[in-house]
Amino acid sequence: MPIDPWSSEEVDYTKLSSFGIEDFDAKGLPNPAPLFKRGIVFGQRDFWRIKEVIKQKKKKKFAVLTGLMPSGKMHFGHKMVIDQVLYFQSLGGEVFLAVADLEAYATRNVPLEKSGKVAISEYIKNYLALGLDPKTEFYPQSRRKEVLDLAFAMGRSVTLSEANAIYGFGNSTSLSHIYTPLIQVGDILHVQLEEHGGPRPTLVPVGIDQDPHIRLTRDLAARNRMFNIQDDAIFVRGSEEEIDPRMDRLIGALNLKKREYKENRKYRALYLKKKVTNLEKRVADLESELGGYGFYPPSSTYHRHMHGLTGGKMSSSKPDSAIFLTDSPKEARKKVMRCKTGGAVSVEEQRKDGGNPDVCCVYELLLYHMVKSDEELADIYNSCRSGERLCGHCKKDCADRLEIFLRELEDKRRGISDKDIMVNP
Ligand code: TRP
Ligand code: SF4
Numbered sequence: 001m002p003i004d005p006w007s008s009e010e011v012d013y014t015k016l017s018s019f020g021i022e023d024f025d026a027k028g029l030p031n032p033a034p035l036f037k038r039g040i041v042f043g044q045r046d047f048w049r050i051k052e053v054i055k056q057k058k059k060k061k062f063a064v065l066t067g068l069m070p071s072g073k074m075h076f077g078h079k080m081v082i083d084q085v086l087y088f089q090s091l092g093g094e095v096f097l098a099v100a101d102l103e104a105y106a107t108r109n110v111p112l113e114k115s116g117k118v119a120i121s122e123y124i125k126n127y128l129a130l131g132l133d134p135k136t137e138f139y140p141q142s143r144r145k146e147v148l149d150l151a152f153a154m155g156r157s158v159t160l161s162e163a164n165a166i167y168g169f170g171n172s173t174s175l176s177h178i179y180t181p182l183i184q185v186g187d188i189l190h191v192q193l194e195e196h197g198g199p200r201p202t203l204v205p206v207g208i209d210q211d212p213h214i215r216l217t218r219d220l221a222a223r224n225r226m227f228n229i230q231d232d233a234i235f236v237r238g239s240e241e242e243i244d245p246r247m248d249r250l251i252g253a254l255n256l257k258k259r260e261y262k263e264n265r266k267y268r269a270l271y272l273k274k275k276v277t278n279l280e281k282r283v284a285d286l287e288s289e290l291g292g293y294g295f296y297p298p299s300s301t302y303h304r305h306m307h308g309l310t311g312g313k314m315s316s317s318k319p320d321s322a323i324f325l326t327d328s329p330k331e332a333r334k335k336v337m338r339c340k341t342g343g344a345v346s347v348e349e350q351r352k353d354g355g356n357p358d359v360c361c362v363y364e365l366l367l368y369h370m371v372k373s374d375e376e377l378a379d380i381y382n383s384c385r386s387g388e389r390l391c392g393h394c395k396k397d398c399a400d401r402l403e404i405f406l407r408e409l410e411d412k413r414r415g416i417s418d419k420d421i422m423v424n425p
Pocket of ligand 1: 065066068100188
């Protein structure tokens with residue numbers, strides 16, 4: 001079964017490597033945020049590219065783009081992506097946030113005007129309160145022409161049957177809905193257009209349900225290149241007449257001497273016999289010069305979804321399943337007190353056999369959001385397992401932490417007026 005990005009079902013994490021998603025490894029990242037070390041961010045595509053730029057410590061050398069669905073209210077399950085964005089912004093990534101108003105319109109019936117308001121009051125305000133730089137670029141899909149133009153242009157390289165193989169659209173899916181993945185492709189790739197920073201590594205942090213869009217984007221980026229690099233070979237793309245001049249320019253741009261390469265024009269291939277420094281960048285720059293896109297394949301990181309407090313997936317449409325960032329501490333406490341734990345049926349039994357934090361919503365809240373220190377978290381885990389820690393106390397502890405967090409956030413939100421929020425076309 002393919003992953004359905006619009007479904008409310010949970011994704012089966014055990015089958016992902018067959019789609020080409022690789023394990024996430026925080027090694028080499030400076031002061032990784034807790035979610036990178038705790039298996040919350042668990043998968044990636046081409047993240048090495050981002051690690052490499054981070055190592056070089058050059059500002060604005062990579063872009064970070066993700067999107068928000070402006071329907072419903074922001075809950076803790078939406079926070080992980082922002083925790084990631086905050087971290088990469090602190091390392092010099094240039095952040096772009098797409099308000100997916102066209103997607104919400106096509107797939108959830110949310111009128112555009114309402115999307116704009118919800119995006120600001122529910123999401124962007126919370127993002128800023130969580131610490132996102134106020135200069136971060138927010139834009140609505142419906143109003144950024146470059147995104148829409150790119151969506152249209154990229155759509156030429158994908159057929160309906162390919163789209164169906166990825167998404168399994170049915171005969172009753174509207175054409176607007178079918179078009180939304182292309183808009184997301186436009187979102188992701190437009191940050192590599194000259195006017196938005198040019199070709200460069202781009203990171204897209206998302207929930208795992210978004211991977212079909214990432215795959216499509218990576219395919220379309222490659223299909224729209226003039227040059228594709230594969231190990232020691234560079235393949236030249238284009239019509240019959242374009243191949244020779246492009247090949248000549250490529251050899252010139254890489255300063256290759258006769259003995260340093262072999263070419264096979266019939267296969268449109270150039271084989272490198274020596275390592276060329278900065279190969280990817282030089283080829284992308286040449287492509288820009290020749291009027292092409294020069295897109296780097298976007299990298300991605302994937303986080304796990306939180307479970308709903310009442311079982312199932314956490315969702316804004318089930319208010320008891322989620323703690324919202326605008327919940328009062330009292331409401332949040334009530335939800336924690338009622339939520340599903342990994343405790344035993346009786347105190348006696350729990351003292352004897354211990355609890356199971358791995359299936360517990362309280363523990364999940366602590367792990368994902370409330371406990372910064374790894375040692376403290378390990379203590380909680382172990383004392384739950386041993387039966388020392390009991391659920392009543394544990395819930396209260398979690399609610400106390402939430403209370404502090406929510407109060408601070410509310411204070412910060414109060415300091416931000418809707419008018420201070422910049423949303424650019
Ligand atoms: N489809 C995403 C969601 O449902 C929102 C989104 C739109 C997005 N454009 C994007 C996510 C670009 C990542 C990158 O949440
Ligand atoms: Fe969950 Fe805490 Fe109970 Fe353990 S003690 S099962 S972590 S609520």
